[in-house]
Amino acid sequence: MIPLKAENVVSGYNGGWRKKNSFRINIDDFEIESGNFTAILGPNGSGKTTFIKTILDLHFAESGSIRLMGRSHKEKESREQVSYLPEIYSFPDNVTVQKMLIDFGSITNNNKENLKQRIDGLAEALNVDFLTKKVKSLSKGMRQTTALMNTFLGDQQFYILDEPFNGLDAVQKKAVMDYMLKEKEKRHISILITTHILPDIDKICDRIHLIKNGSIVKSANREEIQKSHPSVEEYYIEHFNVAKEQ
Amino acid sequence: MTRYILNQLLRNKVLLAWPGAILLFFLLFMVYASTGYAGEAGYIFEFGEAALPAGFLMTALTGVILLIVLIALPTHLITNTEPGRASLLLTKPISRTDYFLSDLSAVAIITFGYSIFSIALFALFFLIKGTVFPVSILLGLAALPFTVMAYYINILLLGLLFKNYLLTVFFCYILAGVSNLLFSIREVLTGSGIEPGTMITILEMAQYVIPGVGPSSAVSEGLFNSGAHGLDLSILSFGLIAHYFVSLIPFTAWAYYIIRNRNF
Numbered sequence: 001m002i003p004l005k006a007e008n009v010v011s012g013y014n015g016g017w018r019k020k021n022s023f024r025i026n027i028d029d030f031e032i033e034s035g036n037f038t039a040i041l042g043p044n045g046s047g048k049t050t051f052i053k054t055i056l057d058l059h060f061a062e063s064g065s066i067r068l069m070g071r072s073h074k075e076k077e078s079r080e081q082v083s084y085l086p087e088i089y090s091f092p093d094n095v096t097v098q099k100m101l102i103d104f105g106s107i108t109n110n111n112k113e114n115l116k117q118r119i120d121g122l123a124e125a126l127n128v129d130f131l132t133k134k135v136k137s138l139s140k141g142m143r144q145t146t147a148l149m150n151t152f153l154g155d156q157q158f159y160i161l162d163e164p165f166n167g168l169d170a171v172q173k174k175a176v177m178d179y180m181l182k183e184k185e186k187r188h189i190s191i192l193i194t195t196h197i198l199p200d201i202d203k204i205c206d207r208i209h210l211i212k213n214g215s216i217v218k219s220a221n222r223e224e225i226q227k228s229h230p231s232v233e234e235y236y237i238e239h240f241n242v243a244k245e246q
Numbered sequence: 247m248t249r250y251i252l253n254q255l256l257r258n259k260v261l262l263a264w265p266g267a268i269l270l271f272f273l274l275f276m277v278y279a280s281t282g283y284a285g286e287a288g289y290i291f292e293f294g295e296a297a298l299p300a301g302f303l304m305t306a307l308t309g310v311i312l313l314i315v316l317i318a319l320p321t322h323l324i325t326n327t328e329p330g331r332a333s334l335l336l337t338k339p340i341s342r343t344d345y346f347l348s349d350l351s352a353v354a355i356i357t358f359g360y361s362i363f364s365i366a367l368f369a370l371f372f373l374i375k376g377t378v379f380p381v382s383i384l385l386g387l388a389a390l391p392f393t394v395m396a397y398y399i400n401i402l403l404l405g406l407l408f409k410n411y412l413l414t415v416f417f418c419y420i421l422a423g424v425s426n427l428l429f430s431i432r433e434v435l436t437g438s439g440i441e442p443g444t445m446i447t448i449l450e451m452a453q454y455v456i457p458g459v460g461p462s463s464a465v466s467e468g469l470f471n472s473g474a475h476g477l478d479l480s481i482l483s484f485g486l487i488a489h490y491f492v493s494l495i496p497f498t499a500w501a502y503y504i505i506r507n508r509n510f
């Protein structure tokens with residue numbers, strides 16, 4: 001099953017009555033293949049998060065079609081096998097990490113024992129030793145790891161990760177990437193990722209899309225990029241520098 | 247989803263002050279009230295030498311509970327609908343309608359649950375210390391969750407419109423007052439000698455737009471202050487009940503429309 005297919009999607013903000021800050025994304029054709037790790041890269045304000053929010057129906061598309069896990073993205077069933085890590089999230093502060101994960105996990109999973117096992121498994125994979133700490137006492141990196149645990153808790157097939165490596169140190173980042181690659185091998189999961197940390201993309205993504213002013217301006221496989229550029233970072237800088245000069 | 251919101255509400259320490267206040271009242275009554283009996287003007291609580299009308303005490307108690315509700319209930323709604331939390335909740339396989347109904351159900355379950363707890367404690371007090379069993383007072387307490395739900399419909403809409411805790415509490419307080427005023431507008435104007443006219447008709451129609459805090463409070467107070475000569479249920483007219491439920495529709499529909507159409 002194709003996890004995501006978007007065609008002729010227009011979405012955006014009107015930016016108040018003066019429409020001074022209005023912004024639109026125009027995605028003509030975007031597809032993620034099953035078992036693929038795909039990245040959307042672009043400068044701040046290029047429309048990455050707006051596109052992701054539109055896919056998940058948090059932000060309404062004005063036109064176009066989005067198929068998520070084979071269904072219209074408007075249907076709640078389309079999100080059964082999808083899990084999302086937002087860039088900005090807010091968890092309840094005054095509970096322990098474990099309690100918070102159980103609370104959120106229980107929204108869609110009634111089996112508490114199964115949830116506890118999943119949390120323990122994830123804690124081991126992501127080097128987490130702060131399950132009994134309260135969320136409010138966590139550092140930025142710990143919070144981000146907790147948010148990632150919450151995202152990976154449900155064993156879904158398709159993960160949408162908005163800036164997943166924010167605030168993570170090198171060791172933690174490696175643990176997260178290893179986990180994702182292991183799950184890819186084991187369960188054939190798909191991932192859509194946006195990040196500013198470009199060296200990480202080299203290691204995990206199969207396909208890269210560059211987005212600018214709300215439109216996908218270039219798409220390539222990792223192998224194609226590796227043939228023409230020393231790294232994804234070089235590819236990105238070259239493209240956006242040229243674009244800036246023009 | 248309902249369970250998730252229920253968990254949030256059960257952890258809301260301010261809201262826990264409701265059963266806490268009832269428990270405190272119960273303990274104080276058990277220790278200090280020597281008896282409760284039916285006097286000429288209604289049910290009376292006796293505290294040593296002093297005798298206080300039950301209607302007065304119960305109205306004061308429900309006033310405190312409504313204040314607690316007003317302060318406590320906007321918290322989870324405003325938190326759950328801010329983009330950082332909504333992004334986590336609404337990306338689950340849950341529709342916005344599911345979310346909306348779960349929220350209302352969770353608040354209703356808590357409200358009715360705490361009300362049953364309140365009624366049970368007062369019933370226990372009357373069984374132990376009362377000379378007669380005042381059904382009207384317990385029925386008055388049974389009307390409390392309906393007043394709370396009317397408050398919550400106000401909170402729901404205002405919380406979604408303002409996205410701000412203080413503004414929500416403030417305007418909800420004002421609207422509850424307006425609902426009470428509109429409910430008694432005919433009596434107020436008739437008392438002042440003004441003949442019913444178009445203006446009064448418009449004001450009377452307006453009371454169907456604001457969630458019916460007025461009618462439900464009137465039922466509670468009417469029952470609390472029932473005389474000692476049996477239970478008078480004439481206050482529970484079909485018109486009043488219809489008024490209450492009809493008045494909940496506009497704000498509920500508006501809040502639902504916002505939830506359905508907001509970009510998070």
